[in-house]
Amino acid sequence: MTDLTDRTGAPGTVPVRRLGRLARAWRAGALLAGALLALWGSVLGNDVYWPFGPMSQFAFRVGPDDAIHSIYLQARTTDGEIRVVSLNAPSVGSGRAEVEGILPAYRRDPALLGALAENYHRLHPDRPQLVELWLRDRVTVLRNGRDAGRRDDLLVTWRMP
Amino acid sequence: VSRAAAWLYPEVPLARLALLRVAVYAFVVCDMFWVVDDVVPHARGVASLYRPLVLREWLHLPVPNPGYVLTVRAVVIVACVLAASGRAGRGPGRLAGFLVAAGFTDWVSIGMSYGKIDHDHFALIVAVWVLPTAGAARWWGPRVLSPAAGWALVCVQCGCVAIYFLSAVAKVRYGGWDWVTGSTFAWAMTRRGTGLGRALLEPPWVLVAAQIGLFSMELLTPAILFLRARWRYLAIAGLGAFHLITYLTLGIHFLPLVVCLLAFLPLERVLERPRFGRFGRSTGTGLTGQPPPGAGAAPSSASPASGAG
Numbered sequence: 040m041t042d043l044t045d046r047t048g049a050p051g052t053v054p055v056r057r058l059g060r061l062a063r064a065w066r067a068g069a070l071l072a073g074a075l076l077a078l079w080g081s082v083l084g085n086d087v088y089w090p091f092g093p094m095s096q097f098a099f100r101v102g103p104d105d106a107i108h109s110i111y112l113q114a115r116t117t118d119g120e121i122r123v124v125s126l127n128a129p130s131v132g133s134g135r136a137e138v139e140g141i142l143p144a145y146r147r148d149p150a151l152l153g154a155l156a157e158n159y160h161r162l163h164p165d166r167p168q169l170v171e172l173w174l175r176d177r178v179t180v181l182r183n184g185r186d187a188g189r190r191d192d193l194l195v196t197w198r199m200p
Numbered sequence: 201v202s203r204a205a206a207w208l209y210p211e212v213p214l215a216r217l218a219l220l221r222v223a224v225y226a227f228v229v230c231d232m233f234w235v236v237d238d239v240v241p242h243a244r245g246v247a248s249l250y251r252p253l254v255l256r257e258w259l260h261l262p263v264p265n266p267g268y269v270l271t272v273r274a275v276v277i278v279a280c281v282l283a284a285s286g287r288a289g290r291g292p293g294r295l296a297g298f299l300v301a302a303g304f305t306d307w308v309s310i311g312m313s314y315g316k317i318d319h320d321h322f323a324l325i326v327a328v329w330v331l332p333t334a335g336a337a338r339w340w341g342p343r344v345l346s347p348a349a350g351w352a353l354v355c356v357q358c359g360c361v362a363i364y365f366l367s368a369v370a371k372v373r374y375g376g377w378d379w380v381t382g383s384t385f386a387w388a389m390t391r392r393g394t395g396l397g398r399a400l401l402e403p404p405w406v407l408v409a410a411q412i413g414l415f416s417m418e419l420l421t422p423a424i425l426f427l428r429a430r431w432r433y434l435a436i437a438g439l440g441a442f443h444l445i446t447y448l449t450l451g452i453h454f455l456p457l458v459v460c461l462l463a464f465l466p467l468e469r470v471l472e473r474p475r476f477g478r479f480g481r482s483t484g485t486g487l488t489g490q491p492p493p494g495a496g497a498a499p500s501s502a503s504p505a506s507g508a509g
Contacts, residue, residue: 055211055345056335066333066351067208073326074358081366082373086317087254089309093374094319094367100375100382103404107387128238132245133314140315141251151248158245179390184383184404186390 107179110139110194112155116167124159124169132158138174145174145195152197170199207426208354209347215468217349218286218337220356221297223467224327225284227459228304231324232273235456236311243269243310252313255305264310276303283331286338297332304328319367323359323460330355339471354425356463361421363457364439368418380411388450397449417442424464436464 058066080091101107112131114124126135133155138145145151156169176192232239242250243264250263262268282288282296305328308321334349371379385407389397400406417438424435439461447453 053343053345056214056348058209058347058351062348063205063209066348070208070351070355070358073355074362077322077362077366081369087251089253089255089312089317090305090322090325092317092319093370094322094363095317095370095374096319096367097384097388098367098370098374098379099384100379101384101387103381103383105383107383107390109391128241132241133249134238134316137249137315140317154246154248158241158249161244161246162241181383181386184386184408186401 101181103181103184105181107181108139109177109179110135110142111175111177112138113173113175114156114169115171117170118167120167124172129162130159131155132162142194149195149197152195153199156197156199168199172197208351210350210354211345211347212350212353213468214334214337214344214346214349215339215471216466217331217334217346217352218339219467219470220327220353220462221286221331221337222284222339223459223462224324224331225280225300227455228300228324228328229277229280231456232276232304232307236308236321238314239264239269239273239307239310240266242314249314251315253309253317256309256313261306261309264313269307269310272303272306276300276307279303286336286340288336290336293336294332297328301328301332319363320454321456322363323356324456326359327356327460327463339468353463356460357425360457360460360463361425364418364421368415371415371418380415381408382411383407385411392450392452394449394451400449414442429466432464436461 076091080088081093084092086092086095110126112124112126113121115121124130126133126138128134128137138155141151152172152174156172159166160168173193174195176194178190178192180187180190243266247263252261252263255261276299279296279299283293283300286293288296305325308325312318330352334346334352337346337349375382375384383404386401386404389401389407393401400410421435421439424432427435440458443454443458
């Protein structure tokens, strides 16, 4: 590797690529605009304004007596087997957090589960298809911040028409 | 005014910017395969799950299909190689840089358009857009100082700080001030904690203390922008440790942000001849390119100790 400082010789001889007035002005303006957009998104905006949405991952509060929800997907395949199907993009084209992100849409329109089944078929054409799906919620109940038992809720079902 | 200008346009060695480009563009390529790695399966899937961001709708970016996303990725990879090489001319280099910026923004925005939005890419998106603005930069050859490079680094630094600080803002907005006393970390550890992470669930005050620590740290990060070199490096090391712990307990690596933290470091020093004992005596020149107190009119001496060689 080259030792850059050794080559430049005496102090004070290093060239500086100065910036003109206009070059400074637009840079200051761009940084200010970016900062204002980010601040605006965080205070008033929401996720769809990415990259200027609020930095809201893990920003929600879970009370010490609330419940922890974690959804998963169960399926019956064409050969009759009932099993848990990985809820991630390589498996069904959507991840767990993505499904949770639009959970109300799944509740309103269970056909969206059919979209996951269709994705599974497209991504794994050689495997048995998913003909019936159950979107379930593994609920961990908290008491004073401690695990106080689990239950399993059924959220949405879909069956291939 | 001059103090503000010195902060906004610090004269930093172009070699530092050139090396940050290498790191960022190399990471962008890896990112498309191992971080935002769900774009291709999304594009192969059913379009009814597509929930486009406002950005995609405004720019009329297409509903992703496999041909489109694979083309975008190929273009970004080629542009990354060109932009990182430091050998493309001024014009082509800039063009390649902005191609990376546009293509990578497109790619990541597709990843965020299926119901889950992550905020770990904010600084990296800032980086790909500002890095081309500094023009040609090489990590070899004679030393040149550039306020344009300095501004680009300041932008990336602000992008990093924004992620931390605005995370704290979001916690107050969504969780309220009592977010810190809640069980959000317990929620995270229960859902996706590693063995180490789950071990922290008991007793509950451990994670509450961690929440207080994280929230305080996030609120304090803007100070890093105004710290002098050595304290700055210490703060960056602290953030690095935080990300390491997050990875070990939750499996969340936040690498797109970690790579941007390099913008705080005097990267060009990796090119200097290693000399025992030098690091400890270095002064505040690393980040600003300004001379240390008493170094006379020597804006050049980013590493004053090595001038004698």
